Amino acid sequence: MDKNIIYSIKSLYRESMDIVGYTFGFGEHSCCVVGALRGNEIQQMAICAQLIDTLKRIEENGGIVPGKSIMIIPCANNYSMNIGKRFWPMDNTDINRMFPGYEQGETTQRIAAGLFKSIKDYVYGIQLASFYREGEFLPHVKVMDTNCRSRETYESLTDFGLPYGLIRTPQPYDTATLNYNWQVWGCHAYSLFSNYTDHIGRQSTQTAVNAVLRFLVIKGIIKWALHRGMHTRVVIESLIKNVQTSRAGILKKHVAVGDEVAEGDLLCEIIHPLEGNTIGRIESPVDGTVFFSYNKQLVMEHTDVFNIIPFSYA
């Protein structure tokens, strides 16, 4: 294992923030895994940390295929993480909205540029991503449906052995993300979503670590005994049903992520926040699997509280 500082930035009264890349193997830049870009992506960093710990063992056992190399960057934003902030400490900008970056630009543009320079030439790129909505997901991997996407990128969605593979039509704001720019640069880019963001789930960490290792095995980058994982169902993201609140108040959920529900099943109630009576009941619009569950106690009107993947799209 090789440990290198990819980019470093200094603030007035803090130790320098060094973005460290851990490299395994030599030769072709085969796969790069990027963890936390935001200060609350704790699970994403922890997944990388466990991945590095496992890859050390794999390397000791001669499991890195000769001529292949892997780089893991567990955290590119320790300044935010250390003060419990999601975005950049000073100006609240999001590094994952700054790609491909600009070396002469503002601080987070410079960080993105410094990072991207070191990671853009990998064959495969995996970002451990988080969603802006607070809640719990079923683990899945996502690709952007860009013109630059090759058939291989799409087909490799199933190589992670996660239960779901999503295909997303990019929105204007996606064009400044790492995933999008990786793809524009010719890298096969994936965003891997774990169950949580600011909470480390032991099982979900292991699931994500195994998914990355499985991908590396299938792509011939490492040799390691690992079970095949799950059958991946590939889903067009826009076909997922958003279930929204029509009332505001206290959210009382009756189902959890991973539950299978039938059309008409009670998903949640909205309770009057001052008087305690039920003011809203939300039923499932389809037969399907609960894919995302919002985890705040208070909800406003029009909040997406569940995402349900229908069993069929008929």
Add this chain to the structure above:
Amino acid sequence: MIKSVSVAALPVAENLIIQKNRIENNAGPACKRVCVVTGTHGDELEGQYVCARLAKILNKEKQNLSGIVDIYPALNPLGIDSVTRGFPMFDLDMNRIFPGSPTGLVAEIAANDIIRDIEGADMCIDIHSSNIFLREIPQVRVSEQTAAELLPYAVMLNVDLVWIHASATVLESTLAHSLNTRGVKTLVVEMGVGMRITENYCKQLVDGILNMLHELGMWNGHIEQVRKPLVSKDYRIDFLNSDAHGIFIPSTAHGSHVNAGDRIGKVIDPLLGTLVEETLAPCSGLLFTLREYPVVFGGSLLARIMGDSKNG
């Protein structure tokens, strides 16, 4: 007349309400309508005084108005109320979600309600005030693709500068882009600095808005002589970013003319008492952007200069 543009229930006994003030006179079916909007970014407050002053003048001399002026002082009321730049609870920049969606989350529905309310207007003026870090002279910003159509209107607004910037996909989700693609000529004004009111700039812009109403045939009241702005495509623009971290102390007044080699400011280290970096003007020109917030990282923008020479 006060109207609600968008209403959504918040969890505990409160609604989020986005309001506008409609001031109208002789408003027939074919009359013109101009919208003045601000407060998308909750920490930008210069537009507050512009809205107040404009409403006061128009109400006082309503007989001189023909048509409709809709004033939206707070597109992001929760942000303004809580000193939050973004849309609270969503942690997102409201100016990156337009045109929104009628079936989306509250922020997206609000964005969609705003678009639908403004749609059909002849003009929209979207007032921003930079951020808390940088002070700007009054300027209109238009994208390259809309410059030809918007420039004749931008010069009516009594600003000092019209900055024509490159188009970027990420900017397709701004209010201005969404309105321009829907046929509402929308001018983005940037002036002053976040969290403050610069009274002179606000008065200058109100004079500009009244002048525009006059040019559109909507205002018969008094108008001031407006200034002729510099247009960025004719000049070079230099960005001065800090390469060091420290405390920035400006030494030249914002909005002044500088000569090549002049010291604009310095970055110092208070712990050591040392000079870290000197910021020198790379060319002679107008110091139209100057850093207001002292703490800087490597990369922090300190100043922008529009050179005197043509693309020199």
